[in-house]
Amino acid sequence: MSMMDIQVEKQYSFCGLSLRCATQCCTAAQALICLVLGVLYRVLLEPSVIVNILVGIHLVCAALSLVFLLLMALTSLFAVMFLPLSFLQQSHSLGEAAGMLTLQFMQRNLVEQMLPVMEHCFV
Incomplete structure (x- = not known):
């Protein structure tokens, strides 16, 4: 290979999506799954301290992923502006x-x- 040859690195893609789009899809899926699991824990399991802690953890994780999605949307907005x-x-x-x-x-x-x-x- 000579100095004039160009090496092109393949861009990572997840299911044909760009890295940014795949990140947003996975984050939205995580938020939805955390909310559903939190509600299912509350409904299907008998109330206890451990169940309350697990529901709280799931709700915090869902809130964090929604904040991340909001920040991604804001960066996209500012990139356009x-x-x-x-x-x-x-x-x-x-x-x-x-x-x-x-x-x-x-x-x-x-x-x-x-x-x-x-x-x-x-x-």
């Missing part, structure tokens, strides 16, 4: 950087102009 900023950080020339900075400035101005309209319509 600040896409020009990520382009700016990865640009390789001064012209690209100036174009992306201009695009981001215009987008910010547009959003700032829309805020009073949104407040008036939705409040």
